[in-house]
Amino acid sequence: MTAEISRLMELVDAAADEVVRLTQDLVRIPTVNFGTPESGDEMAAATFLRDKLAEDGIDATIYAASENRGNLVATLGDGNGPRLLFMSHTDVVPVEDPDQWTYPPFSGEIADGRIWGRGASDMKGTVAAQAMALILLKRAGVPLKGTLTFATCADEEAGGAYGFGWMAKHHPDVLRADFAVNEGGGGPVRHDGRLIYPISTGEKGRLEIHIRIRGRGWHASQPWRADNAIYKAEEVIRRIRAWRPEVSTRAEIFQHLDTLAGITEPVTDENIDQVLAELEKRNPNLASMLRAASRMTLVATMIQAGVKSNSVAEACTIICDVRSLPWQDVEYVRSQVAGILEGLDGVSFEVIETAVSNASPYDSPFREAVEAATRDAIGVDDIAFVPGISVGFTDSRFVRPLGNVTYGFVPSAPTDDPSRSGAHNINESIGIDSVIAATKFHVALAYRLLTRTS
Ligand SMILES: [Zn+2]
Numbered sequence: 001m002t003a004e005i006s007r008l009m010e011l012v013d014a015a016a017d018e019v020v021r022l023t024q025d026l027v028r029i030p031t032v033n034f035g036t037p038e039s040g041d042e043m044a045a046a047t048f049l050r051d052k053l054a055e056d057g058i059d060a061t062i063y064a065a066s067e068n069r070g071n072l073v074a075t076l077g078d079g080n081g082p083r084l085l086f087m088s089h090t091d092v093v094p095v096e097d098p099d100q101w102t103y104p105p106f107s108g109e110i111a112d113g114r115i116w117g118r119g120a121s122d123m124k125g126t127v128a129a130q131a132m133a134l135i136l137l138k139r140a141g142v143p144l145k146g147t148l149t150f151a152t153c154a155d156e157e158a159g160g161a162y163g164f165g166w167m168a169k170h171h172p173d174v175l176r177a178d179f180a181v182n183e184g185g186g187g188p189v190r191h192d193g194r195l196i197y198p199i200s201t202g203e204k205g206r207l208e209i210h211i212r213i214r215g216r217g218w219h220a221s222q223p224w225r226a227d228n229a230i231y232k233a234e235e236v237i238r239r240i241r242a243w244r245p246e247v248s249t250r251a252e253i254f255q256h257l258d259t260l261a262g263i264t265e266p267v268t269d270e271n272i273d274q275v276l277a278e279l280e281k282r283n284p285n286l287a288s289m290l291r292a293a294s295r296m297t298l299v300a301t302m303i304q305a306g307v308k309s310n311s312v313a314e315a316c317t318i319i320c321d322v323r324s325l326p327w328q329d330v331e332y333v334r335s336q337v338a339g340i341l342e343g344l345d346g347v348s349f350e351v352i353e354t355a356v357s358n359a360s361p362y363d364s365p366f367r368e369a370v371e372a373a374t375r376d377a378i379g380v381d382d383i384a385f386v387p388g389i390s391v392g393f394t395d396s397r398f399v400r401p402l403g404n405v406t407y408g409f410v411p412s413a414p415t416d417d418p419s420r421s422g423a424h425n426i427n428e429s430i431g432i433d434s435v436i437a438a439t440k441f442h443v444a445l446a447y448r449l450l451t452r453t454s
Helices: 003-014 016-027 042-054 120-139 164-170 229-242 257-261 272-282 284-293 330-341 365-378 396-402 432-450
Strands: 060-066 069-076 083-089 114-116 147-153 179-182 189-191 194-203 205-214 297-305 315-324 347-355 383-390 405-408 429-431
Touching: 003 016, 003 120, 003 365, 003 432, 016 042, 016 114, 016 120, 016 432, 042 060, 042 069, 042 120, 042 147, 060 164, 069 120, 069 164, 083 120, 083 396, 083 432, 114 120, 114 432, 120 147, 120 429, 120 432, 147 164, 147 432, 164 396, 179 365, 179 396, 179 432, 189 257, 194 257, 194 365, 205 229, 205 330, 229 297, 229 315, 229 330, 257 284, 257 383, 272 284, 284 383, 315 330, 330 347, 365 383, 365 405, 365 432, 396 405, 429 432
Parallel strands: 083 147, 083 179, 179 405, 194 383
Antiparallel strands: 060 069, 069 147, 114 429, 189 194, 194 405, 205 315, 205 347, 297 315
16 A cells, blocks of 8 residues: 555545435435335435535536436546546435334435435445545545546436436546446455455346236125135236246356465366365355356346226236346347246246346456555455356446446445345345445545556
């Protein structure tokens, strides 16, 4: 670490309260995305951040996909050098039952060294870290030779049509960069006391299967005259649960299991499940992630049937969530579903691709800068890195086609237990140490890539 970088890391520590407060303020803005055009209200977060950046003389532009869907972009630097993009999203998933939460979901309460609330970990802590990185670089008077762009956008949780998807379509030049960091990875694992950070270089695709089951309705008082679509759904559900995916160890991460978990035997498509069953006992988080990286998942997530309690249901729709591996296209998914439903009468289905699988090279100069900045941020030199595959999808899929080498990587602090994040769940929270680490990481990354003294 250079003297200048340690000075910057100290500046972040000195601004810790401000970083935490900004995260709390963002959590308190209920940018809840129900997947409808009128929900989200990310404009409130965008204007709040614009005002915050303006206090330090940083100009930001809000690109409005519609009246309430704001995408905020701010830049620093002289434009003569590489372009680095910090990506994040300001929307959050809904809260189902606030009574199940220990702290009110939009309170931003601090307890147990953590900031609590919907969006704390996914991903307002990172939004705050990225904004504060710009602010602190500006305050420190770091001369950036190149362009640092901070884009925090709407609608990630519902597919990005008003966020990065819209920006990539209407303002691609704003997002185009040599390198980009986004959510998708950064939770460390430990092996033999050594810290290992997976860098997410690619992500699975996401599809929806809409299965329609047709029956015949009748008055519920004479149910034998009906062909109950709800009862017909029983066999469909049974088959979905019985389906077994093809198992594959093609993803790069499977060549790094020695570093990750001390697994020295070569893993193959044949032995991977046995290996994962063993790993499950000592590292359930890693085992679960590797399980998802080695197969397509298909799970029923919604079911709708009937229109009235005294009528037998005429129709039933089952919606499934599918996460496909990078080499499994729509046709592959369709053939799997056709196999599951084969021979069932009155059952049809439709496959909707909501996110295409995508990837960036692991072998890139960006990787060195990301690794060095992580060491700066965590304050540990002996860290190993491995390529990871995100089992969910992110906005990275919109900027990778623009040529941006994009990593899903925001390092969390080694002291922060990733299983406590509660993303998309009750009691979502983020460790304060992780928000500080993330701020340091973004500062160090910009410094290393955009000044020529590192
Ligand atoms: Zn997210």
